[in-house]
Structure formats: C-alpha cells, structure tokens
Amino acid sequence: MEKRLVETDLFGEMGRWSKPSIYQVPEWVKNMTTDSEQAAYYRPLLVSLGPFHHGKGHLADMEEHKERAVLHIVKRSGKPLSEFITAIEGVIDELLDAYDNLEDKWRKAERHLFVKIMVLDGCFLLEMLKGVSDKEAPRDYATNDPVFSVHGMLCLWVGIRCDMLVIENQIPLLALYKLEEIWRGTALLSARDINNLVLNFVWDPLEDKDKQRDRIVDNKLCLHPLDIYHKHFCGLHPATQGTKMKWEPSMHCAVELKEAGIHLRKCNNTNVMNYKSRVLSLPTISIAHDGTAKIFLNMMAFERLHSDAGSEATDYMIFMDNIINSERDVALLRSKGIIKNLLSSDKEVAQLFNNLSRGAVLNPYSRLHEIRRKVNAHCGRPWNRCWAIFRYTYMRNPWAFISLVAAAILLIATILQTIYSVMGFYKP
Structure with missing residues (x-):
C-alpha cells in the first residue's frame, strides 16, 4: 500500500x-x-x-x-x-x-x-x-x-x-x-451521424423524419447506446439544480391530487415537469411493451454506477411512484395523455412504477423537491380540498348545478318567509 x-x-x-x-x-x-x-x-x-x-x-x-x-x-x-x-x-x-x-x-x-x-x-x-x-x-x-x-x-x-x-x-x-x-x-x-443513427433505432425508428430531426442529439460522440437513450430520456424531464433543496415527504397519489383541486396536464411546448397555479404538468411517457421495465432499470443502474450520468431518470421514476398507487391513478394519467399504455392493463403499469424505485433515493439537489413542497402545501389546506369536492360534485354536470341553485333559492325563500312571519308576530 x-x-x-x-x-x-x-x-x-x-x-x-x-x-x-x-x-x-x-x-x-x-x-x-x-x-x-x-x-x-x-x-x-x-x-x-x-x-x-x-x-x-x-x-x-x-x-x-x-x-x-x-x-x-x-x-x-x-x-x-x-x-x-x-x-x-x-x-x-x-x-x-x-x-x-x-x-x-x-x-x-x-x-x-x-x-x-x-x-x-x-x-x-x-x-x-x-x-x-x-x-x-x-x-x-x-x-x-x-x-x-x-x-x-x-x-x-x-x-x-x-x-x-x-x-x-x-x-x-x-x-x-x-x-x-x-x-x-x-x-x-x-x-452526430452515429449518434442519430443509434438514437433513431433505440427510440422509435417508425417515427416520421421530421420528428426524428427534432430529437436531442450531441455533436460529441456519446459513450454507448444506453448513454444516448439516457440523454434523450432525461431531456424530457427536469435536470438537477446546484443548490440543495429542503427534503419533502412523499406526495399524494394522482386521484387524491385531483380531489384536492390540482389539475394534471401533459406538457405542451416544453417537456420540463413543473407546477404552477394548481396545475401539475408532466411529460408524456410510453409504456410500450414488457421490456420497458428492463430498459428503465438499466438506465437507473447506469446513473448509480456512472457518476457523470446524473440522477434525472431515477428522480423521475421516484416521482411517478409517488403519484401512482393503483390502476385508478394510471387510468387518470392515461386519460390526461400523460401515460401511453400499450400493456394489457393499467394494473401492470402501476406495478411497474411501484417496483422500479425500490431502494432509490431522490437526489437532494433535484428541483422535484420544490414541486413536492408546492403540491403538499396546497393539499395541506383543508379549504382547497372542500372547494375541490364542491366543484367536482356540483359543477361538472349542468343539471346538478341547476339543482343546487334551485335548492339555494328555495332555502333563501324559506328563510325570508320565516323572518317575515316572525316580524309580523311581534309587529303586526
């Protein structure tokens, strides 16, 4: 030595x-x-x-x-x-x-x-x-x-x-x-020629040429095919920041977020996950075949073993595990266009994400901590949940809303009638 x-x-x-x-x-x-x-x-x-x-x-x-x-x-x-x-x-x-x-x-x-x-x-x-x-x-x-x-x-x-x-x-x-x-x-x-050739194969070779040209590629030769896939995948999700974030507990599942008044939407112009004005925007992810779990696990292993790879993919898997507890959450995310499920059931997708992040820890420098904090702060206010339940119950269906208004008018009329009756008794 x-x-x-x-x-x-x-x-x-x-x-x-x-x-x-x-x-x-x-x-x-x-x-x-x-x-x-x-x-x-x-x-x-x-x-x-x-x-x-x-x-x-x-x-x-x-x-x-x-x-x-x-x-x-x-x-x-x-x-x-x-x-x-x-x-x-x-x-x-x-x-x-x-x-x-x-x-x-x-x-x-x-x-x-x-x-x-x-x-x-x-x-x-x-x-x-x-x-x-x-x-x-x-x-x-x-x-x-x-x-x-x-x-x-x-x-x-x-x-x-x-x-x-x-x-x-x-x-x-x-x-x-x-x-x-x-x-x-x-x-x-x-x-760039080699990078593009490999990326088009491992991502989706059946996409049209215009979409293929829009893919993220490096002018510098990438390390290997998994490195190319990882770089493109992480281009769709938030990168880590340079300052340490305050630790936040796990979030509620997607169904509970909806009940608390948080809207789930897929990212439009940008593919960076964010939360603003009660809207949680998430990038679209495809679960195309049984090999998807294998690809995700190898990508996460690459991040654990190669220090220069970062932790964006692992952080994203942990975040998705937080908001997916059952097939109901997958069905909700699928209805919003956030998950494209080509497997036989939503339950399989839920099990996939729940198994991926076992033993993984969210990077303390990830900006997902800030999204967690904002979402948890919103869900922690009782009024937000009550207002969300009210809107979900009475404002989705016009007939339910009309019934509510009619009931309110009837209640007000009854109260006014009672007041006038009492006043007439004491002051004829």
Whole structure:
C-alpha cells in the first residue's frame, strides 16, 4: 500500500474513474427489486455485445449472423477486412478502458479476441441500424433471410433494442464510428451521424423524419447506446439544480391530487415537469411493451454506477411512484395523455412504477423537491380540498348545478318567509 500512495493523486484518480462507462451490475443493485426475474433485467436475451456476455450459450445462435454481416459489409465496401481490423486496433486501448473491471486476459492473451468482438458486434449493429433506419433490408441478402430482411429486422427489433440498452451489454460508439469511417471511405463522417443513427433505432425508428430531426442529439460522440437513450430520456424531464433543496415527504397519489383541486396536464411546448397555479404538468411517457421495465432499470443502474450520468431518470421514476398507487391513478394519467399504455392493463403499469424505485433515493439537489413542497402545501389546506369536492360534485354536470341553485333559492325563500312571519308576530 505504501508503494501505491502515489496513485492517490487527485487528478490521477479523476482520470482513472472517468474512463469506464460500461459496468457489470453489482448484487446490491440487483437486490433492490424483489421481482423473481430480476437477474434477467441485467443480461441480454438475444444477442451479446461486448466482452461481458460473449460466448454465453443462450446467445450463440446470433454469432453466425454477426459473421455474415461482416462478410457482406466488407464485400459491399470494396475494402479489405484488414482495414476494418486495423481501424479497431488503432483505438483498442480506449475501447478496453471503457469496460469497468475487465479481466486482464482481454488486454493480454485474448487481446486479438477483443478486436474480433468489436468488429463482429460493430458490423452487426451497423447493419441492423441502417436497415431499420432505411426501412428496407440491404439488397445483397436473400428476401427470406431470417435476420437481415425486412421481416427479420422488424421481428427482431424489440429484442435487439432491449439487449442494446442492457448496461452490461454495451459496445462503445467509438467502435461503430471507426467501422463506419472505413465503410464510407470518407472523412466527412461526424459524431452526430452515429449518434442519430443509434438514437433513431433505440427510440422509435417508425417515427416520421421530421420528428426524428427534432430529437436531442450531441455533436460529441456519446459513450454507448444506453448513454444516448439516457440523454434523450432525461431531456424530457427536469435536470438537477446546484443548490440543495429542503427534503419533502412523499406526495399524494394522482386521484387524491385531483380531489384536492390540482389539475394534471401533459406538457405542451416544453417537456420540463413543473407546477404552477394548481396545475401539475408532466411529460408524456410510453409504456410500450414488457421490456420497458428492463430498459428503465438499466438506465437507473447506469446513473448509480456512472457518476457523470446524473440522477434525472431515477428522480423521475421516484416521482411517478409517488403519484401512482393503483390502476385508478394510471387510468387518470392515461386519460390526461400523460401515460401511453400499450400493456394489457393499467394494473401492470402501476406495478411497474411501484417496483422500479425500490431502494432509490431522490437526489437532494433535484428541483422535484420544490414541486413536492408546492403540491403538499396546497393539499395541506383543508379549504382547497372542500372547494375541490364542491366543484367536482356540483359543477361538472349542468343539471346538478341547476339543482343546487334551485335548492339555494328555495332555502333563501324559506328563510325570508320565516323572518317575515316572525316580524309580523311581534309587529303586526
């Protein structure tokens, strides 16, 4: 340990911890959820990307198709395979450093195997990304190809997308950039091109081109596919502030907020969550398939393990867990356009959010504390709840309101009649 004292230099440690961005999920993170299928959330089910899950038996079927992708790309580009290999070897140290706690064998005895994995996995991804983006398969594949055909790509998209967003199953975008650079044969390739290509695949490739252009992308090359998804997701939700907020207790659920007179609306011009004048504006979120929970959990794990990722996604999940207690809350949020539910029931969505935030803590610097404070202050005033119940009971239906007015007039007339009768008794 005395020999390692020199390693405690501040800038040296900062440089060391800034390199890794792809992590193996520790047990303490996995144990935060009590779901019986928790192990499946952090492992790929269809295709392995990178060294952590390379060679796993249940992923072996896709290896043949990776090799076919390399052969087709090399033949289509007109470049020798050695150029693709050389491009990866030129940045191999940066690619190795991207993986946290990578075994020494990958840097020494199996260094060549690591290069092979980057070429195979990178070419496979590029083939899938471009095929889905162009909405057509490359013409040098058979029309009945099980993977690289329109039918194959559409059927496999959901599974490959979920595996691309598993934190242990990432491939650095630097590898894709270098391979694409050789493929194109031009120096005009930009980091934005690769970012957009990946983002369109992992977000929604079926959106029209105008919406795709409006997406949030960086001019700087992102770390990996999960980093791109996380950046775009957090662009829809509030960022943390620089000053520490006062801690606030959990909020009431959505139905109780409505009963207290708070209007729930989806964000219109801006996607930043806010509360103003008894209106709580929330961004729209889609729960499209059973893999949504897996994607959200890996995004939250990325925030826990990568200090530069922030905590916006975790804070948002905690906030949604606060306002969703049952399917009634989901139904209310769905009716407001805040939740787009494509699952079989609202109860599944409620269970999803209730399970996501177990063990998570709201960032003390999050501006969601301020929203909590304002909402809780409003709900804490008894008059607000009484007025909300009155409006909900008598002012939603015109006939109920007319009945109320008629009853009030009748009551006033009865009181006046009583007063005049009493006055006539004492002063005839």
